[in-house]
Amino acid sequence: MELFKQTNYDFLGKKWLFIGASVLLLIAGFASIIAKGGLLYGIDFRGGALMTVEFASAPPMDKIRSAMSQKIKGEVSVQNFTGANSKNDVQIGTELQDERQLAVNRAAMDEVLRSTFSPAAAGKVDLNNIGRDQIVQQLREPLARNNVALNDQQLQELVAALKSYVNSNYSGLITDFNQLSGVPGMTPAILNTIRDTFYLAPYTVKSVEVVGPKVGAELQRKAVLSTLYALGGMLIYIAFRFEWIYGVGAVLAVFHDTLITVGLFSIFSKEISMTVIAALLTLVGYSMNDTIVIFDRVRENLKLSRREPLEELMNRSINQTLSRTIMTSGLTFLTAIALLIWGGPVLHGFSFALVCGIIVGTYSSVFVASPIVLFWHNYTDKRSKVAGAVQPAPVTRPEGARKSPTRAVK
Amino acid sequence: MSKNLTARAVIIVAVILICVFGVIDFPTSLDGLKNNVQQNIRLGLDLKGGSYLVLEVQVQDAAKSDALQVIERIREDLRKQNITYASLEANDPQTVEQADNIQIDIKGVPSTEAAAVRSLVSDSYTDWMLTAVSSSDFALRMKPSSMAQLKRDTVERSIQTISNRINQLGVAEPSVQQYGSSSDRFEILVQLPGVDDPQHVKDMIGTAAVLEITSVKDGPYSSRDAALAQHGGILPVNTVLNKLLPRGGSEGEQWYLVSRLPVITGREMRNATAGQGELRRWETSFTLSPDGGKRFASFTEANIGNKLAVVLDKQIVSVATIESRIEDSGRITGLGSQQEAVDLSNFLRSGSLPAGVRYNQERSIGPSLGADSIHAGIMAGIAGLLAVISVMLVYYKRSGVNAVIALILNTVMLMAALAYFHAVLTLPGIAGVILTIGMAVDSNVLIFERIREELRSGKAVIAAVDAGFGKAWWTIVDTHVTTVVSCAFLFLFGEGPVRGFAVTLVIGLLANVFTAVFVSRAIFDWELGGRRQLQTLSI
Numbered sequence: 001m002e003l004f005k006q007t008n009y010d011f012l013g014k015k016w017l018f019i020g021a022s023v024l025l026l027i028a029g030f031a032s033i034i035a036k037g038g039l040l041y042g043i044d045f046r047g048g049a050l051m052t053v054e055f056a057s058a059p060p061m062d063k064i065r066s067a068m069s070q071k072i073k074g075e076v077s078v079q080n081f082t083g084a085n086s087k088n089d090v091q092i093g094t095e096l097q098d099e100r101q102l103a104v105n106r107a108a109m110d111e112v113l114r115s116t117f118s119p120a121a122a123g124k125v126d127l128n129n130i131g132r133d134q135i136v137q138q139l140r141e142p143l144a145r146n147n148v149a150l151n152d153q154q155l156q157e158l159v160a161a162l163k164s165y166v167n168s169n170y171s172g173l174i175t176d177f178n179q180l181s182g183v184p185g186m187t188p189a190i191l192n193t194i195r196d197t198f199y200l201a202p203y204t205v206k207s208v209e210v211v212g213p214k215v216g217a218e219l220q221r222k223a224v225l226s227t228l229y230a231l232g233g234m235l236i237y238i239a240f241r242f243e244w245i246y247g248v249g250a251v252l253a254v255f256h257d258t259l260i261t262v263g264l265f266s267i268f269s270k271e272i273s274m275t276v277i278a279a280l281l282t283l284v285g286y287s288m289n290d291t292i293v294i295f296d297r298v299r300e301n302l303k304l305s306r307r308e309p310l311e312e313l314m315n316r317s318i319n320q321t322l323s324r325t326i327m328t329s330g331l332t333f334l335t336a337i338a339l340l341i342w343g344g345p346v347l348h349g350f351s352f353a354l355v356c357g358i359i360v361g362t363y364s365s366v367f368v369a370s371p372i373v374l375f376w377h378n379y380t381d382k383r384s385k386v387a388g389a390v391q392p393a394p395v396t397r398p399e400g401a402r403k404s405p406t407r408a409v410k
Numbered sequence: 411m412s413k414n415l416t417a418r419a420v421i422i423v424a425v426i427l428i429c430v431f432g433v434i435d436f437p438t439s440l441d442g443l444k445n446n447v448q449q450n451i452r453l454g455l456d457l458k459g460g461s462y463l464v465l466e467v468q469v470q471d472a473a474k475s476d477a478l479q480v481i482e483r484i485r486e487d488l489r490k491q492n493i494t495y496a497s498l499e500a501n502d503p504q505t506v507e508q509a510d511n512i513q514i515d516i517k518g519v520p521s522t523e524a525a526a527v528r529s530l531v532s533d534s535y536t537d538w539m540l541t542a543v544s545s546s547d548f549a550l551r552m553k554p555s556s557m558a559q560l561k562r563d564t565v566e567r568s569i570q571t572i573s574n575r576i577n578q579l580g581v582a583e584p585s586v587q588q589y590g591s592s593s594d595r596f597e598i599l600v601q602l603p604g605v606d607d608p609q610h611v612k613d614m615i616g617t618a619a620v621l622e623i624t625s626v627k628d629g630p631y632s633s634r635d636a637a638l639a640q641h642g643g644i645l646p647v648n649t650v651l652n653k654l655l656p657r658g659g660s661e662g663e664q665w666y667l668v669s670r671l672p673v674i675t676g677r678e679m680r681n682a683t684a685g686q687g688e689l690r691r692w693e694t695s696f697t698l699s700p701d702g703g704k705r706f707a708s709f710t711e712a713n714i715g716n717k718l719a720v721v722l723d724k725q726i727v728s729v730a731t732i733e734s735r736i737e738d739s740g741r742i743t744g745l746g747s748q749q750e751a752v753d754l755s756n757f758l759r760s761g762s763l764p765a766g767v768r769y770n771q772e773r774s775i776g777p778s779l780g781a782d783s784i785h786a787g788i789m790a791g792i793a794g795l796l797a798v799i800s801v802m803l804v805y806y807k808r809s810g811v812n813a814v815i816a817l818i819l820n821t822v823m824l825m826a827a828l829a830y831f832h833a834v835l836t837l838p839g840i841a842g843v844i845l846t847i848g849m850a851v852d853s854n855v856l857i858f859e860r861i862r863e864e865l866r867s868g869k870a871v872i873a874a875v876d877a878g879f880g881k882a883w884w885t886i887v888d889t890h891v892t893t894v895v896s897c898a899f900l901f902l903f904g905e906g907p908v909r910g911f912a913v914t915l916v917i918g919l920l921a922n923v924f925t926a927v928f929v930s931r932a933i934f935d936w937e938l939g940g941r942r943q944l945q946t947l948s949i
Binding site for chain 2: 052207211214215223237285300
């Protein structure tokens, strides 16, 4: 089966249309970033404290909000994630403060939840929000009192089984002690002891993130710096293997992809987190790969036919590699789409970046990287012709380089 | 040719066996297989759940307590040599960055004694440098090399202390290590797989800033003003007013005037436990370092009947009367309740951190969330892979099988490399895996499209395969080397997640060169082996 036998599209003839589209997207992205007052950073860059709590039933938002704002210093946000598919999740977040205050606020979140949603059960402990070692500690004595013979090893194993049972069957949150009857090794006597020792709060803390002011800034700086260095490294390698302008073209194209994707994140109001940075790095890889494949073909064709005008030769190269471009991008796109649909909330930002990145990255190899090389060659060709007649031309600024080929194309 | 092929086949089979063994060991049952895979492919906390804490050691605390001890010694030495002075004080750096600014000021030394002070410091205080501020005032600053050593020691001791405490939790595979490598960061990374109750962990580690046992000069007073009034509004030299941490009872505020120079600091506290003594009354026993024990012995001997205060972070947590000479182990008796004894032992123990810690970062992923995201990730991964495989098979027919074998082998090799290197697979690492798979698909597509082109131009099958691999080879080299170069930079300048991405990607790319070029070529050669005159190729 072959989809593209020997195509002969005039890609570079339509470059202005696509460059125009790129510019529009870039402007739209920047406009959105400015309109929204900057990018929406995830907690790992922004700093602050963020707690995700799952409730057994629809959470009383106003109650949580007022209880939190009483105890927590600074601004508190309480957001609900109850939707068709998602559970009754609530995210409680505070603004960035110094480490001490963050620690205090974070402890206050725990405390507020406990005091708001837990019945005043004398001496009882909340089973939904304690760790394994503490369950063991809490159970040891009552079990002995109720004459349940379990040695330490058996108790440890039972609690481990209980925890993993609750985690995998009830997402870590049970509402009735009878739900524990399916735990391997559970007996009515043990269950009764558990009932006497613990109570069940109607919520469980699913994740907590606290990021101090030093971390966010450092992380951001390092992520940006290392990416810029990596781009520089790629530029040098490509310049060494091809010509320097190819390196510039490839790196600018990749830069263009990253900017557009970040713009799209702003337009769709999605957070930029560390995971998204990983996805951006991935798309840098994809896009660079794509560009090099085309450049490689251009280089090969240049060796064979030196007289052919560069624009035609590039068009031919793009057409020759079109089949592979579509196959590769299509296949990786399939994977990214699968990830976006089934990957779950943790991977959402990541797969969104991949999906955008693969589209933009594929198109930028043809419509951004290649035209840059073409413009430069047209410009130098023209200049060398002129230079023969007039004086040796002074070094011109890049703006000049961009204007002259416009005429050459027309 | 066929001999060459045998050699290649041997290499390929050997690599496959080594890789498969790396991932699954020798399983005896299906459950065993699952267990082995889980053990060999270690998942990061972001995937399997757990707590991740980054603590910053407040090294300035260590510098400060060092300075206070030096002051104590200098005071003694100056007394012995009958050198008078007006004041002897240390400054109080507040942040990690200011730790280097620690300074001891000796003021009002008679000019005739300047030389004596100078030689005293250069002989006995080799970690410090003396500079003359004026003819009568001197400043002592710590030598940079000594300061660096102190900071290193402080971080190391903190790591030890925290490890000990975490081990009491009984968590499987806890990890406590220095975070980052640069010498101007003093962070400790604590990773606790499966722990879903980080607040409890933090309580265990303690956040104590500074623990001091210091002598009580006067008190208690009902308020700060009352204490000040007693002393005519001015506190005696080297004393401070501290408040007693309120306990359950309602005795009202209690203020004590305590010495600013501690007898014992947290650095010398080795351990503390709560227990019941005579008449089953609650008490807390503690042990000190040998050095601290010596100092404590001579102090307690001289101060029997006087009071001592345990001061934690400028708050008094306990006041006790010295009943006898205490060396390196002592007891604080007569505590009101078990809770009080446990709290006090916790305070004392947390004080054995050589410096306070602050939490720069905390990240806890509940195991249920981790389980959900692994499940979703695996489902999506399988769906994506199946889609890729079926398209490859439909589009490239028999040759597609080559690609699929190469692809699967690539993934197995990547997993095996992670297992052998004991690397941890995190979410960014998975990003690296996805890019690897993408590039692996691309290598195959590149080669196949090239072979098709060559076939179209009328070449015979074997020549076309040869040319296809030959021409695609340089493209593959260029794309792969470019990516490896960028990974090198990401690894050098990036941090944590970015590094994980780079490592996984480089391993995957190396595996890919092997599978897409070497293995796939061998399969082609094997298929074409006996049939030199073959006219068609299923591609």
